[in-house]
Structures are given as C-alpha cells and as structure tokens.
Amino acid sequence: MTQGQPNEIDALITRCGTDLREFAHTFRADAFYIPTPQDEETNKFLDLLVNPAIAHSLINAHRDWGKTSWVVTAILQRILYRLANCIMYCSLTEDTATPRTDALKRELERNRLIVDTFGNLRSEKWAQKEWCTIPMVEDGVELHPGTQVVPRGIGQPVRGWLYDNKYRPDYVVVDDIQTRKTVKSKTLRDEAWDWLNGEVLGCFSHRDKLGPKEFPPKLIVIGNMLHEDCVVNRLREEAEKPGSLWGDNYLILPLCDDSLRSRRPEFVSDQKVKRIYQHYKNMGELNTFAQEYQC
Ligand SMILES: Nc1ncnc2c1ncn2[C@@H]1O[C@H](COP(=O)(O)OP(=O)(O)OP(=O)(O)O)[C@@H](O)[C@H]1O
Ligand SMILES: [Mg+2]
Numbered sequence: 001m002t003q004g005q006p007n008e009i010d011a012l013i014t015r016c017g018t019d020l021r022e023f024a025h026t027f028r029a030d031a032f033y034i035p036t037p038q039d040e041e042t043n044k045f046l047d048l049l050v051n052p053a054i055a056h057s058l059i060n061a062h063r064d065w066g067k068t069s070w071v072v073t074a075i076l077q078r079i080l081y082r083l084a085n086c087i088m089y090c091s092l093t094e095d096t097a098t099p100r101t102d103a104l105k106r107e108l109e110r111n112r113l114i115v116d117t118f119g120n121l122r123s124e125k126w127a128q129k130e131w132c133t134i135p136m137v138e139d140g141v142e143l144h145p146g147t148q149v150v151p152r153g154i155g156q157p158v159r160g161w162l163y164d165n166k167y168r169p170d171y172v173v174v175d176d177i178q179t180r181k182t183v184k185s186k187t188l189r190d191e192a193w194d195w196l197n198g199e200v201l202g203c204f205s206h207r208d209k210l211g212p213k214e215f216p217p218k219l220i221v222i223g224n225m226l227h228e229d230c231v232v233n234r235l236r237e238e239a240e241k242p243g244s245l246w247g248d249n250y251l252i253l254p255l256c257d258d259s260l261r262s263r264r265p266e267f268v269s270d271q272k273v274k275r276i277y278q279h280y281k282n283m284g285e286l287n288t289f290a291q292e293y294q295c
Helices: 006-016 020-027 040-050 067-080 094-110 112-118 186-200 231-239 270-282 286-294
Strands: 056-061 086-091 136-138 141-144 148-153 171-175 218-223 250-253
Touching (some): 020 112, 094 148, 218 231
Parallel strands (some): 171 218
C-alpha cells in the first residue's frame, strides 16, 4: 500500500471493496506485478467477475492470460469485504481445486497487509476441506455469517448444498474443468457437460426475493479452448443463441490477431508470440496453437 494520510488510506481501503483492479494491485501486489491495462476488454473481464447484476459469466481466454489469478483475487475480495456467503471453486477434481482454496487460507493468514487491515478471520472450521471465516458481529448482532469456501471437482455433488442450513452457494467459479487429456474422451466430455448443467447450474436459489443476508447468485465459467466439443466451446455455441443464459456476458480473449500481433504487448511481445507460434509449428501442432492461443 502506498504511504498516505490516515483518511487517504481509509479511502483506498473503501475503494478496494468495489474496484477489483485496485484491490489486486494493493493487496496482492506480488502476484499482480505488471500494471493491469485499462482497455475495454480487461474492464469487461473484471466486470464479469464482480458485477452482482450479472448472474452468468463465460470467459474463454488464452493460456496464461491470468484467469486463475483474477478469480482467486475476486474470491479474496468477496471474503474480506463480506460480499458472499458461500463460495465454490470448481476445477477438474477436488484435488486440483483444493490447493487453490488452501492458498486463499494462507493468504488470509500470512499476507501482512490483509491481516493488518482486516484482522484475523480464521474460524474454528479452518482445518477442513470446506472452511469458513468468522462471522461479522456488531453490538451483538450478526451482520454477516462468515464466508464458507468449498473446493469441488467434476462428479461431486453441488446441487442442494446449503451453508449453515441457510445459504445456497452465491459465488461459484468453474475454472478449467478439462485438460487436453480428458477432452480426448467423448464419455469424459459428456460427464463434464452433464455435471455443469445438472449440478452446478442447479445449485443456485431461484427465488426472486433474497433474504436479508443473502447475495444475488453468480456463476463464472473460465477456461481454454481445448477441443471443438469441449465444455467452453459448447457454452460458446449456447451463448450465441438468442435468449441464452449468458446474454452478452461472455468474452473471448486470444493472445494475438491473425497476423500474430500480440493483443496485450504489456504482457507478451510480438516477438514472443512468433516464438510460441514457431514452436507449435515445428511440432506440427498448429491446431493446438489456434485453439489455446487464438481461442
Ligand atoms: N496484472 C496481472 N494480471 C494477471 N496476471 C498477472 C499480472 N501481472 C502478473 N501476472 C502473473 O501472470 C500469471 C498468470 O497466471 P494464471 O495461472 O493466473 O493464468 P491462467 O490464465 O489461469 O493460466 P492457465 O491457462 O494455465 O490456467 C501469474 O503468475 C500472475 O502472477
Ligand atoms: Mg488457470
């Protein structure tokens, strides 16, 4: 955090509760060591992660764009500013999801700036896979129940999940649920698709009226293009249909244009794009390059 007068620091902390970019560069400056560009696409990406009016966000970005760093940071912001009750982080398996949610716990305990600003949020349910932070209580009144964080993998139950017997998942992230290996099998592709549609999309509350301590539910699906029949591509096809759940809330973020010019030179230079392209060309894998980097 920059040096400043106490009221400037308070103003910065307040802004960080609504501005994900500022939050990331203030509280996770070690991970976000490259200034995040202010272009329209990046702004839309950030809005898709945090805007409570958007219930379904779909993001297909190239490999290493920063997808996971950003969703994990958005989860951290939700926890610290009490913006969600029950967060699910879904990946290929529970074993691939758990290291991410464990890293969040470490951040809450060891990031000095976070601890000094927000205090110790560790509850007695900290050692389990599904852990939660302490409630926020003022004058004996519970204002927020604490946030439960749940790692999940394909095939695990999500539908019917209730935190504290009251709260349905309200911030669900589906991050890279397929790999180049699993997309080769039609059975596994169908399994991932059925799980997403049956379990994940079915886990939210559909009530129009929210309870006093509830938040509007939000689902964010992010991933790479791995196969023409992968979940991300099936969702892209759905998103193109009129009246789809995703509406305009989907974003495709390739590494480069058709002339191999970098679309984010702050991160990857034109020369680097050409080197990556050449590497795939030499391996006879230009199809993989087109899928993963040109989306
Ligand atoms: N401003 C920034 N925004 C996002 N990432 C940044 C930024 N500055 C630096 N980085 C770094 O870029 C890397 C992005 O990696 P990350 O795993 O988040 O990407 P990803 O898109 O999820 O990759 P993959 O396609 O492999 O899943 C991280 O090491 C992160 O610290
Ligand atoms: Mg990732």
